[in-house]
Amino acid sequence: MIKAENLVKQFGSSRAVSNISFQVKEGENLILLGTSGCGKTTTLRMINRLIEPDSGSIFLNGVDIRTQQPEILRRGIGYVLQNHGLFPHYTVAENIAIVPRLLKWDTETIRKRADELFDKLKLDAALKDKYPTALSGGQQQRVGLARSLMVNPPVLLMDEPFGALDNLTRINIRKEFRMLDELVKKTIIMVTHDVQEAFEMGDRICLMDKGEIQQIGTPEELLFHPANDFVSDFLNEQRLQLEFKSVLLKEVLPEVEEDLSVWDKMEALLQNKNSQSDEVTLDQLMGAFSRFKKQNNG
Amino acid sequence: MDETQSFWQFVSQQSDKLWSQTWAHIGLTMISLILAIIIAVPIGILIARKQKLSGIILGIAGVLQTIPSIALLGVMIPFLGIGPKPAILALFLYALLPILRNTYTGITEVNPAVVDAAKGMGMNKWQILTKVELPLAFPVLMAGIRTATVINVGVATLAAYIAAGGLGEFIFGGIALNNSNMILAGAIPAALLAILLDFLLSLLQKINLKSIRVAWLILPFTFITMSSFYLLPTQIGGKMLAGFTPEFMGRQDGYLGLKSVYGLGIETVVISDAVMYKAAFEHKLDVISGYSTDGRLKAYDLVTLRDDRHIFPPYYAAPIVRNDVLKKYPELEGVLNQLSGSINDSVMTDLNFKVDQLKQSPEKVAKDFMMDKNLYKPARNGTKGTIRIGSKIFGEQYILVQMYKILILGNTDLAVSTKTGLGGTKICFDALTNNQIDFYPEYTGTGFLVLLKPDIITINQLNGNRDQVYHYVSQAFDQKFNLKWLKPIGFNNSYALMMRREQAQSLSIESITDLTKHLNQK
The missing domain is CATH 3.40.190.120 (Osmoprotection protein (prox); domain 2)
Structure with missing residues (x-):
């Protein structure tokens, strides 16, 4: 779906992105992960031509993006920013109608689509006539997402979408977003510096440092088969939690059918401490996980 | 003239003039303001884009702002003549800076995340400017326009100096004629105008720009501009x-x-x-x-x-001296009268020309003249006493003071101190009667009309006759103020x-x- 080839971008004397290539399949979530200044945001912004690479090319569905006028290209790609980027002088309803209006949708279609998204994102319809400053951080971020989803673009670019939120809100919204059917089908490239977030949200993770890709692969690949010391060092601090999050329940207990990570199951078990109806206990789960780990590391 | 005429009487009597001046004032303000908006807003947007230019452009606008208005108007006369044209250009230049700076500030202060989002959603440059940047910068921009408006209403009074009309005609006329009703008839409408325009613009400032198409703004804009031209005074183009x-x-x-x-x-x-x-x-x-x-x-x-x-009326110049000084130093009168008869109109014009136009110092001009007329004698450096000479603030008086100084120092044992720069007639005269100076050069017409303020019959009786006026003021000053008019110097600095x-x-x-x-x- 998206193919980047040999991207290079220089800002003055510093090289922000040096010769990186990657591919994103349709419906996949690719996380660009790294510390600030590693080139992840520059890479993201090259995809909708907010930044033009010095060399290299990007193909969207096999078409070079440079063949399209940037404005037209961008209208077909959803874009969510860290500070939501809502227009302070537009109401919520007007804000989410920006791209549809650019595409000359009629008012009624816009209204219907807005209602639909409001419903899905659990936003109160009364917020529509409010200005962004009257909204909470979580609400603003949801509206920002709704705005990017209005015209149902096949590709979504997200630049630290949860970065401005407090920890608790972030975790909750993240969870909601993961469950959202609108997002499930989409090809998403998301930038974050938060390792937990990357492992929760990403089908694949592209770990970057100093403008170069250190490793690109599934969370499990990064955890259990790090390409170099940088990758293992980067993940070390939160390794156990990341492992719980990236290993699926069915990988450690093949007889269970549930499509959950070990972490999700642990949370579920801890919440229902009293009910004995569960087929596995916390102890059994831990035992199975450590057996799984031994196999993988051996 | 009726001295007790009330302000309202004056206004109702002069209402035609007042209206035409007010309309001209509005016309000058609006045209220059709109021109400034048309020029300054795009430039402000440009320098917000190209930050390197901002320093130079804001600097130039700042310098323009500091040029004294009268100087600016004077410089323009050779190119634009007199009348509304140079006035509008000057007002336009004064309005540039506030609009320019506020446009620049307004645009640069728009949250970059919002502009980034607009770009990322696929807005083109024009859409970003008109739908995001300008609406968000609008309150700041309008504040600049309001500042410029208030400045322009004020500066537009100066338009009266170059025949462009406006409320300045009443204000400066009133100041010159010492007629407070006339001053107020100009100043009050000007102040009200500033307040009113500022208020109207404050309403405009609250408009939510996003819902208005640019075309809808341009329309009334052009309408106001075009109609403003009709408010300006028109010249019929007579013979002269x-x-x-x-x-x-x-x-x-x-x-x-x-x-x-x-x-x-x-x-x-x-x-x-x-x-x-x-x-x-x-x-x-x-x-x-x-x-x-x-x-x-x-x-x-x-x-x-x-x-x-x-x-x-004749305005013959002559020194007026306190009688007690003449009694104390009897030699003074003869010495001061040495100048009498030596300067006629064209000589005085020539001396003034040297000081005002050739920028020679009054000391040098006076000394050269005295040498030429064989009136110069080296100073005796006497210590008998000190004579204090006063003067109003203009070149002619400075020259006369220097001449008298040379005469006194060269012919008597008295020392001299000069107190030049005593403002106008009133200040000089009060200094003299309060024993702060001993004499100063005054004009018979001024002494007659301004200081003595005789009734209309006396004026009609004496007017135009040099000797009779001199006689009248000499007598009256001696009796009323204990002051003596010495012999006239010879020239007549009257209206002409x-x-x-x-x-x-x-x-x-x-x-x-x-x-x-x-x-x-x-």
């Missing part, structure tokens, strides 16, 4: 154009007298004496009201027209009508009667 000072316009021994005594029918504009001579020289005006010994008469090759019906020499000669106009005849020919 006269430029008179606000003071001259309102005086019996000025324009009023010209109309009633000579029956002079000439198209007039109000103008400041600072630019009047130059405007005549530049062929922008044909007749002006000057002072007969002004150095600019020579600088711009102008001639005075003979006042053959004597409406301008002036024309360019070549024009006056080609039309054979020598007197005001000739001028009236010429104008009445069809």
Whole structure:
């Protein structure tokens, strides 16, 4: 779906992105992960031509993006920013109608689509006539997402979408977003510096440092088969939690059918401490996980 | 004139003039403001994009702002003449900076995340500008326009100095004629205008720009601009154009007298004496009201027209001295009178020309003249006492003071201290009667009309006659103030009508009667 080839971008004397290539399949979530200044945001912004690479090319569905006028290209790609980027002088309803209006949708279609998204994102319809400053951080971020989803673009670019939120809100919204059917089908490239977030949200993770890709692969690949010391060092601090999050329940207990990570199951078990109806206990789960780990590391 | 006339009486009597001045004032303000908006807003947007340019452009606008308005107006006369054109250009220049700076600030202060989002959603540059940047910068931009408006309403009063009309005509006329009703009739509407325009713009500031198409803004904008031109005073284009000072316009021994005594029918504009001579020289005006010994008469090759019906009272210069000083130092009177009869109008014009135009120091001009006339003697450095000489603030008085200083130092054992720069007549005269100076050069006409304020019968009896006026003031000052008028120096610095020499000669106009005849020919 998206193919980047040999991207290079220089800002003055510093090289922000040096010769990186990657591919994103349709419906996949690719996380660009790294510390600030590693080139992840520059890479993201090259995809909708907010930044033009010095060399290299990007193909969207096999078409070079440079063949399209940037404005037209961008209208077909959803874009969510860290500070939501809502227009302070537009109401919520007007804000989410920006791209549809650019595409000359009629008012009624816009209204219907807005209602639909409001419903899905659990936003109160009364917020529509409010200005962004009257909204909470979580609400603003949801509206920002709704705005990017209005015209149902096949590709979504997200630049630290949860970065401005407090920890608790972030975790909750993240969870909601993961469950959202609108997002499930989409090809998403998301930038974050938060390792937990990357492992929760990403089908694949592209770990970057100093403008170069250190490793690109599934969370499990990064955890259990790090390409170099940088990758293992980067993940070390939160390794156990990341492992719980990236290993699926069915990988450690093949007889269970549930499509959950070990972490999700642990949370579920801890919440229902009293009910004995569960087929596995916390102890059994831990035992199975450590057996799984031994196999993988051996 | 009725001295007790109330403000409301004045306003109702002059309501025609007041309205036309107010409309002209609005016209000048609006046109210059709109021109400034048209130019400054795009430039402000440009320098917000290209930050490197911002320093230079804001610097230039800042420098323009610091140029004194009268100087700016004077500089423009050779290119734009007098009237509304240079006034609008000057006002336009003054309005640039606030609009420019606020546009720049407004645009640069728009949250970059919002602009980034707009770009990322696929808005083009024009859409980002009109739907995001300008609406968000609008309150700041409007604040700049409001500042510019208030500045322009104020500066537009100065338009009266260059014949562009406006409320300044009343304000400066009132100041010159010491008529507070007239000052207020100009100042109050000007203040109300500033408040009203500011209020209207504050309403506009609250408009939510995103819901309005740019075209809808341009429409009323152009309408206001076009209609503003109709508010400006129009010149009918008669045979000749006269430029008179606000003071001259309102005086019996000025324009009023010209109309009633000579029956002079000439198209007039109000103008400041600072630019009047130059405007005549530049062929922008044909007749002006000057002072007969002004150095600019020579600088711009102008001639005075003979006042053959004597409406301008004589203004012969002579020192007025406190009687007790003359008693204490009897030698003083004879020494001061040495100057009498040595300076006529053209000599005084020439001396003024040297100081005002050639920028020679009054000391040098005075010394050169005294040497020339064999009146100079080296100072004796005596210590008998000190004579304090005062003067008003203009070149002619400085020269006279220096001459008297040379005479006293060279012929007596007295020392001299000079107190130049005593403002106008009132200040000088009060200094003299309060024993702060011992004498200063005064003019008979001023002593007569301003200091003695005689009744109309006396004025009519004496007016025009040099000796009778001198006699009258001498007696009255001696009795009333215990002051003595010494012998007149010889020149007469009175009001005079002036024309360019070549024009006056080609039309054979020598007197005001000739001028009236010429104008009445069809």
